[in-house]
Amino acid sequence: MSRPERVYHQDYIARIRYSNTLPPPPNPPKLLDIPGTGLSGGEYTNASYGTRLAREQPLNIEADAELGMPIDLVGLPGVFDGNEAAIMAREPPLPLHPHDRALLKPLSQIGKGNSGVGATFLRKTEYISSDQGIKRYESSTSRDLFRVRNDPKRKNKAHLAKEDPLNILKNVIKGFDIAYPKDAYNGEDTPEKIKGAEITTADITAWSNPKHPKNGSLKLLDSYPVLPDLDALPGVGSYMLVKYSTDPSASTKGYDPRLDVTILKPTNPNTAKFEDRMATYERDMNAVMPTTEYDYEMYMLEDSNAVKGVKRKFDVNDPENDDSELYTFTDDQGNQTFKYKRIRAYETYQQQGDGDNAFGDSVALALHDPELGLAADGKQRLQKGAYLYPVLQRTQLRPKRKAQNMYSDDSQTADTLLVTVRDGDEEEVARRLAARAKLDTALILPEANENGASQEVS
Structure with a gap:
């Protein structure tokens, strides 16, 4: 008798796709306010630009395990009635004034702290009790x-x-x-x-x-009294400390003396970055007031022998600083000038400072001995002392790179500067006096009358 054939059973697995089409979110896409500086600023080509942009944008929804999209709306009050307040994030709290922070201190931070320090490694409870303050009996009749x-x-x-x-x-x-x-x-x-x-x-x-x-x-x-050099204050009332990332001069024989009289012309202020920092400063009362960052065009003397003439022009103790023979270049019209040539463009990559207080970030200190700094006529401008010079900001510069596939219009950039030195006009002198009056309380500023003339305040 023959055996029946063996039957093999095989399961069939069918792949069925169920459509679960969700409608698009009801809210319109959020438009980001991105400053249109182009590729010349170098921000878009930075690897951390997208991450920083996402971190700076506040979320208006709760980012939960569902990636901020509340799919299960059951249990949220008012959602089906058109009220979406339950799925929206709360408004940011108002900034707290520093004077009100003391009123919100917990009771544990008010008053003196506990003088008894518990020793937790001891077993007995009397050694780790809270009443370990030093107690002393004082008689009321002694x-x-x-x-x-x-x-x-x-x-x-x-x-x-x-x-x-x-x-x-x-x-x-x-x-x-x-x-x-x-x-x-x-x-x-x-x-x-x-x-x-x-x-x-x-x-x-x-x-x-x-x-x-x-x-x-x-x-x-020896000792020096600390004093401000009021006569050396510029019209803005402070100085700026500049540090280059690389040597800006092409000299390979040491320090180039032309760097002492270099001209840095500010261009292209980064207003978008300044406005962002200013908004942060207005929200936080303890923040430091920001300062505007600029790009700079650097100009150096074409003739290295003209350095001495430039310094003598700005030396108030030099009796011959008005001599026209100090200039080293004559232009087409016969005017005596100093000729500067453009070296390169620089950009600010790091800057610190307090825009509200010139003495808040850093100051420069110079020790002055009168016997070592006599003028040609024997007069002394300053007495012996350590003189302070306010530094409003400390800026670090690096050579500005041209962005690829970007056209830059250099037609407005001067390749040469012809510089002459003169005394300050009335407006410039008034700015210097106003900056000096902030430190010298005995200085009386002239007050302009209705006709525009200045008169002294009694």
């Missing part, structure tokens, strides 16, 4: 009562704590009173004038014989 009753701090109701702002100000003024006793104010405290703290004999001794705070064996050889 000399302790007499000491408390005759405490000078209790007698003087106007006694100020060490951390009181007025006490700190008085001690700061005391330092100036010791240095300049003739200018010390000895009257009562007013909103305009504050009397300095009491000067002790130890303070006078410390001023006469200063000692190093850490190494007492050091001896003071």
Whole structure:
């Protein structure tokens, strides 16, 4: 009898696709405000440009596990009625004023901290209890009562704590009173004038014989009073410190003296970046006021022998600084000038500074000895001292690269500058006096009348 044939069963797997077409989101696409600087700015070609742009844009929806798209709308109140407030992100909180932050401190941060520090490695609870502050019994009938009753701090109701702002100000003024006793104010405290703290004999001794705070064996050889150089303040009231990423001169024999009299002409202000930083500054009261970043055209003297003539032109102590023989170039019209040639264009890649306070970021300090800086006529412009020069911003420059496949119009860029030196006009002198008046309270500025003429303020 023959065997029946073996039957093999094989399952058939059919692939079925179910259509789940979702409508497009109801909200229109968000348009980003991208500054149209083109490829010349170098921002679009930067690898981190897209990441930075996405980080700077605030989300107006909650980014959750569903990538910000709430597909399951069941349970969200008001969504099917047209109210989308439940799926929208909350409005950003208003910036808190620094004066109000002290009112929102928790109770744990108010008052003195706990003086008892627990030692958690000890087993017994009495060693790690919170009542580990030093306790001392004082009798109410002994000399302790007499000491408390005759405490000078209790007698003087106007006694100020060490951390009181007025006490700190008085001690700061005391330092100036010791240095300049003739200018010390000895009257009562007013909103305009504050009397300095009491000067002790130890303070006078410390001023006469200063000692190093850490190494007492050091001896003071000389001292300089710290003063502002008011005559050297420019019209803007501050200076700018510039650092090049590479040597801007082609000289291979050392330092090129033409760098001392180089001209940097600002061009192409980065207003978009400044507006973004300004918006951040307006939201945060503790932020530093930004400064505008520029591109620069660099010009250097064509003749290296003209460096000495340029410096003599700006030297107020040189009696012959008006001599026309100091110029080294004569133009087509017969005018005596200094000839500068364009070297290259630079761009700002890093900048620090405080646009609201020229002394807030950094200052330059120069030690001046009168016997070493006598003028030709024997006069001394400055007394002995360490002079401060405010630096508004510190800028780092690098050579500007031309973007590929981008046309740059250089027709408005000057290849040569013919420079002459003159005295400041009335407007320029007025700007310098206004910048000086911020530091010199004794300076009286001239006030313009209705006819436009200036008159002194009495």
